[in-house]
Amino acid sequence: MSDRITPRTLKGFRDYPPEKMIPREQLVEIARRVYRSFGFRPMDTPALEHLEILTGKGSDETDKQLYRFEDHGGRSVGLRFDLTVPLARFVAQHIQDLGTPFKRYQIANVWRGENTQRGRYREFMQCDFDTIGTTSTTADIETVLVINALLEAIGFEQFTIRVNNRQVLTGLLEKLDLVDQSTAVLRALDKLPKIGAEKVAAELTSTAGATPQQADAVLQLSELTGSNAEILAQLEPLVADNETGKRGLDQLTELTEAVAAAQVPAERLKLDLSIARGLDYYTGMVVETFLDELPGIGSVCSGGRYDNLAELYSKQRHPGVGASLGLDRLLAALEELDRLADIQTSAQVFLPLFIAKRRNDYLHLATQLRAAGLDVELYPEAKKLGKQLQYADRRGFQVAVIIGEDEFAANEAQLKNLTTGESQTVALDDEALALIAEIRPLLGS
RNA sequence: GUGGCUGUAGUUCAGCUGGUUAGAAUGUCGGAUUGUGAUUCCGAAGGUCGGGGGUUCGAGUCCCCUCAGCCACCCCA
Structure with missing residues (x-):
């Protein structure tokens, strides 16, 4: 060899x-x-x-x-x-x-x-x-x-x-x-x-x-x-x-x-x-x-x-x-001149694959967000949430949309600003309109 | 094309005048922590020392060739 x-x-x-x-x-x-x-x-x-x-x-x-x-x-x-x-x-x-x-x-x-x-x-x-x-x-x-x-x-x-x-x-x-x-x-x-x-x-x-x-x-x-x-x-x-x-x-x-x-x-x-x-x-x-x-x-x-x-x-x-x-x-x-932003991702929105069985729901949501013009990356493995967020952080994602069993049950999503670390809860309607509306202002600059 | 300097884990570097199984930091992966990302602790993987040849009992260390990077000339983005 x-x-x-x-x-x-x-x-x-x-x-x-x-x-x-x-x-x-x-x-x-x-x-x-x-x-x-x-x-x-x-x-x-x-x-x-x-x-x-x-x-x-x-x-x-x-x-x-x-x-x-x-x-x-x-x-x-x-x-x-x-x-x-x-x-x-x-x-x-x-x-x-x-x-x-x-x-x-x-x-x-x-x-x-x-x-x-x-x-x-x-x-x-x-x-x-x-x-x-x-x-x-x-x-x-x-x-x-x-x-x-x-x-x-x-x-x-x-x-x-x-x-x-x-x-x-x-x-x-x-x-x-x-x-x-x-x-x-x-x-x-x-x-x-x-x-x-x-x-x-x-x-x-x-x-x-x-x-x-x-x-x-x-x-x-x-x-x-x-x-x-x-x-x-x-x-x-x-x-x-x-x-x-x-x-x-x-x-x-x-x-x-x-x-x-x-x-x-x-x-x-x-x-x-x-x-x-x-x-x-x-x-x-x-x-x-x-x-x-x-x-x-x-x-x-x-x-x-x-x-x-x-x-x-x-x-x-x-x-x-x-x-x-x-x-x-x-x-x-x-x-x-240190003017190159440290961006290593093509998408800005990160979607962790939190609950493996809910994969199709995540895929559906990602499709809805993309249809609204947002670039979304869905993590391909149901690893621990911390690991998934670390992956997103290192690559310079701006926001993460976190949805676990609790959120699915309540028809909610947790919207996390990866720059500041702050999260907010957003109601998840059929077309994800409220979520899309909340993500947009976070993607400035 | 000509001349000079350099080349050790993914990355940044240690390695004294050649001397047993080549180290550190950082990064990566796993765990502590099966619902929250630059902290802490534990563990693992990762190197034929750029490649080939030579000198030597013995070469990361010396010599030659080669490949690549950087610098100057040349030219130009």
Whole structure:
């Protein structure tokens, strides 16, 4: 019997026991609700795609991380490593039927064979929302509003949405004749908060081939500080003689005004010209979101505008804008801030199986309560009442409905508030209406 | 992918320079208490010391490989 297989999971892949899954499902539920409230519609794509769909982009980095293999029919296939590439394929294939603007959300797992760290796994969930087929700045603005609504709905009040516009940087690079090196410049700039201006300047000269003067010129953008209005004012002379840069400035101005008009507290939106985002397909607005209480955890919601989503798969141009909620980071943050309620049950109402012979009566009552919209768990064994209540207590049930022979005889139920320990006696009519009415107020919060 | 740290009951950890049947706390289960849940008391189960190989009279302890976790680089959610 020693040749039994050791139970284990692959590196970077995780099991989700109920105590992890319950807050996870709650977050996903919140995200869905917020996305829908802005009119985004659900969609999904297969986990597995033809390899050339995924490798099309050709970046070495994604190529290294891609899970790839041959399927049973000898096809080369790969697991999706993000939701953007499958969206591009989907749009190229179906946009005629969908019409534009196409607003979608997609919450699904993706896989990357990279090295693991806390909060970084090989299988993880992305919660993306995008608006495809419009270049309107209104869609950019709405993206910021969705991020704000998302974090509010999760229960955060202190967070900062940092916004930049790629065209500002692109304009500057045009002036400096560095456009060809934009990817290297972006990656260097992205490290600014981590390694500091000096090292970024060094990387700009070594990797991006900039002269020290050019590096300084690029870095001066990120040194602009002050209120949003002050930053915009300082930016104006820097982009004055470049069309691209001016467009970026105009869009940023429009965005700050619109977001304020939409009642987002002013301190939450911060123009930050050092926000770069390493991905080179962004062409307009870029956005990252930080929790003020835990800035070190990184951006919990990031995205931006891209000019041509499906260029690899279609002759048509499909501009779009969107962002992705970092579910795992957010869960890690909530855990660290001790904001995860210790709920280990799906139901709130606990029904002990007190008298074994009365099982069918309990089942009947549970059915009545469920019909009234209450979630009820009936204990499956007629163990001692103390044990059953202990089970309910440990799992975070809010109320227990206790009915023994005395109560059955008197047509009563004992309604116990498991949080306070108090009990009350409630008459048990044929439809349990009085009981239902008494349970409801106990399930607040 | 590169480099560093770590790995002992479900969980958090003890285990001195290698030395007989690997401990504690907590949790789990049972009982004291066959009608009331975080208290108390009693009892039980639970470990091939991550896995494999080697050195040794003897390895949880030393060496090698491997797997997993964490950290940095890289990249990013």
